[in-house]
Amino acid sequence: MSILVIAEHDNASIVGATLHTVTAAQQMGGDIDLLIAGNGCSVAAQAAAQISGVNRVLLADDISLEGLLAENVANLVVSLAGNYSHVLTAATTFGKNFMPRAAALLDVSQISEISEVISADTFVRPVYAGNAMAKVQSSDSIKLITVRITKFDAVAETGGSATIEAVDAVADSGLSRFVGVSSSESERVELTSAAIVISGGRGMQNGENFHMLESVADKLGAAVGASRAAVDAGFVPNDYQVGQTGKVIAPELYIAVGISGAIQHLAGMKDSKTIVAINKDSEAPIFQVADYGLVADLFVAVPELDKAL
Amino acid sequence: MKVLVGVKRVLDPQVKARVKADKSGIDLTNAKMTMNPFCENAVEEAIRLREAGTVEEVVALSIGAAKSEETLRNALALGADRAILVLTDDVLEPLAIAKIIKAMVEKENPDLVLVGKQAIDDECNQTGQMVSALLGWPQATFASKLEIVDGTAQVTREVDSGLETINVNMPAVISADLRLNEPRYASLPNVMKAKRKPLEKIDISDLGLDTANRMTTLEVMEPPARASGVMVENVAELVEKLRNEAKVI
Ligand SMILES: Cc1cc2nc3c(=O)[nH]c(=O)nc-3n(C[C@H](O)[C@H](O)[C@H](O)COP(=O)(O)OP(=O)(O)OC[C@H]3O[C@@H](n4cnc5c(N)ncnc54)[C@H](O)[C@@H]3O)c2cc1C
Numbered sequence: 126m127s128i129l130v131i132a133e134h135d136n137a138s139i140v141g142a143t144l145h146t147v148t149a150a151q152q153m154g155g156d157i158d159l160l161i162a163g164n165g166c167s168v169a170a171q172a173a174a175q176i177s178g179v180n181r182v183l184l185a186d187d188i189s190l191e192g193l194l195a196e197n198v199a200n201l202v203v204s205l206a207g208n209y210s211h212v213l214t215a216a217t218t219f220g221k222n223f224m225p226r227a228a229a230l231l232d233v234s235q236i237s238e239i240s241e242v243i244s245a246d247t248f249v250r251p252v253y254a255g256n257a258m259a260k261v262q263s264s265d266s267i268k269l270i271t272v273r274i275t276k277f278d279a280v281a282e283t284g285g286s287a288t289i290e291a292v293d294a295v296a297d298s299g300l301s302r303f304v305g306v307s308s309s310e311s312e313r314v315e316l317t318s319a320a321i322v323i324s325g326g327r328g329m330q331n332g333e334n335f336h337m338l339e340s341v342a343d344k345l346g347a348a349v350g351a352s353r354a355a356v357d358a359g360f361v362p363n364d365y366q367v368g369q370t371g372k373v374i375a376p377e378l379y380i381a382v383g384i385s386g387a388i389q390h391l392a393g394m395k396d397s398k399t400i401v402a403i404n405k406d407s408e409a410p411i412f413q414v415a416d417y418g419l420v421a422d423l424f425v426a427v428p429e430l431d432k433a434l
Numbered sequence: 435m436k437v438l439v440g441v442k443r444v445l446d447p448q449v450k451a452r453v454k455a456d457k458s459g460i461d462l463t464n465a466k467m468t469m470n471p472f473c474e475n476a477v478e479e480a481i482r483l484r485e486a487g488t489v490e491e492v493v494a495l496s497i498g499a500a501k502s503e504e505t506l507r508n509a510l511a512l513g514a515d516r517a518i519l520v521l522t523d524d525v526l527e528p529l530a531i532a533k534i535i536k537a538m539v540e541k542e543n544p545d546l547v548l549v550g551k552q553a554i555d556d557e558c559n560q561t562g563q564m565v566s567a568l569l570g571w572p573q574a575t576f577a578s579k580l581e582i583v584d585g586t587a588q589v590t591r592e593v594d595s596g597l598e599t600i601n602v603n604m605p606a607v608i609s610a611d612l613r614l615n616e617p618r619y620a621s622l623p624n625v626m627k628a629k630r631k632p633l634e635k636i637d638i639s640d641l642g643l644d645t646a647n648r649m650t651t652l653e654v655m656e657p658p659a660r661a662s663g664v665m666v667e668n669v670a671e672l673v674e675k676l677r678n679e680a681k682v683i
């Protein structure tokens with residue numbers, strides 16, 4: 126058995142999600158190769174070679190992989206998949222984009238967002254916004270899997286000594302073109318890797334008021350998140366969103382401020398280690414998952430919290 | 435231009451899914467069912483394209499049991515021109531659904547296939563990507579903005595780091611995120627009119643496709659419950675507990 130993990134990177138370093146995905150691969154057993162695909166990504170390949178538990182790093186460095194368009198990445202994965210029993214990637218927007226495409230080209234099903242490895246062919250995955258866990262067994266000869274990274278620890282970024290081998294990229298499909306990306310600039314830690322996250326909901330009333338959360342976040346070294354209602358209302362950018370449609374996170378501490386606790390929001394944060402809820406409505410469902418609940422007006426409680434830290 | 439929209443009938447998102455006692459699945463007896471929310475965005479986008487004059491015909495497609503007709507009637511009430519129901523009582527995996535959608539694309543020859551980014555029951559987030567792979571078409575997933583310019587689709591996609599823009603050739607498959615648009619409600623006259631709009635039924639066995647599932651569901655379990663927490667009186671007590679009890683700050 127051998128496993129190919131498709132890494133996520135920014136050309137210079139490896140995204141944390143990949144380290145969690147390697148752990149899931151280890152639980153399936155077998156040699157683990159890491160694919161670094163991109164345009165100008167050889168530095169990332171060197172970083173990948175340091176990751177603990179990795180056997181070989183395959184480097185596909187080619188202009189056709191600029192912007193990592195799904196068509197070209199999927200074709201590359203298909204060209205390599207025949208050598209592997211499992212192909213894994215993190216269930217991020219990067220992984221979710223190309224992996225099902227590769228699966229269909231290989232005529233196999235994709236096993237989406239596994240949260241647990243039972244054996245090399247049996248996995249658990251959340252369904253119905255996390256209201257149920259399905260244990261599924263795959264009969265496909267190659268298993269294409271995306272991994273819910275909050276459910277697996279990260280392997281060490283260093284300590285490994287993998288070889289780096291160049292692989293041929295595939296020709297540009299010519300079907301699509303990368304135009305650009307606009308990221309919301311933030312000096313704070315990234316939402317998915319932060320140990321502490323403070324999120325605001327509709328109760329925040331406007332974007333200006335998020336400064337209160339940012340001030341607390343700065344003191345705690347935390348990231349700032351939001352509910353969908355807060356994003357839809359334009360208080361904060363879309364990449365702040367936690368939940369079924371946004372990011373799934375599991376920090377050590379999650380503080381929900383003015384968030385009611387709809388099931389779709391809980392789907393993105395209920396695996397957090399400690400959950401705090403601040404809400405003026407004592408009946409808000411968020412209190413059902415909170416370790417510490419405070420019924421209070423956030424415009425009083427948050428400044429008080431800021432002062433107490 | 436013609437658009438084919440995939441719509442799936444699912445458990446209403448406001449309803450809490452209940453796991454069956456025998457762990458074989460989710461109990462859907464008498465449960466409130468609805469159109470998958472992301473499919474509502476896909477339908478809305480198709481209708482807006484027709485209202486803008488870019489598209490002439492919107493065809494809604496659902497694959498499922500006979501009751502999926504309700505979901506298709508809803509799509510017709512929202513403004514789809516006709517509907518196709520591929521009948522099957524089996525719960526199919528996205529690969530099989532994608533093969534059926536491909537067969538319907540070959541029959542209907544649309545210029546654009548719109549689907550939701552994910553079904554809120556199986557949460558697979560695969561079907562659109564698979565349809566485009568099988569057709570050899572480009573894909574644009576998680577779309578929050580779509581513009582058709584010079585025969586190509588310019589799509590803004592919601593990605594983890596923010597917003598990405600790509601430009602894809604047509605025909606293409608596009609999957610809708612929630613922020614693509616705000617779906618309308620069907621008016622009563624339109625609900626009445628929808629009853630008379632054409633709805634074609636095709637039995638899955640007439641398609642001659644291999645739609646066998648590749649996965650077996652061994653059991654469906656309740657998620658582990660969180661131990662119940664405590665209410666604190668004030669911010670001082672909260673900070674004290676976070677420092678000394680949870681030791682997280
Ligand atoms: C398919 C689908 C996917 C979805 N995906 C997501 C997702 O990814 N993430 C997500 O978050 N939602 C998602 N939603 C939306 C979700 O159902 C809820 O609508 C949303 O989470 C509500 O956000 P909220 O809690 O901020 O707003 P509300 O539900 O309006 O709650 C606001 C809360 O703030 C409290 N409040 C108001 N003022 C104050 C004050 N001064 N002090 C203290 N408390 C105050 C209120 O008591 C209330 O509980 C999705 C919905 C669907 C259908």
Ligand SMILES: Nc1ncnc2c1ncn2[C@@H]1O[C@H](COP(=O)(O)O)[C@@H](O)[C@H]1O
Pocket residue numbers: 439440441442443470472473476495496497498528531548549550551552553554556557558559560561562
């Ligand atoms: N049974 C179905 N009938 C029609 N469309 C479907 C069906 N299943 C999935 N789809 C489409 O594919 C999207 C994504 O579904 P999934 O890949 O299952 O998460 C849905 O939002 C629909 O647009």
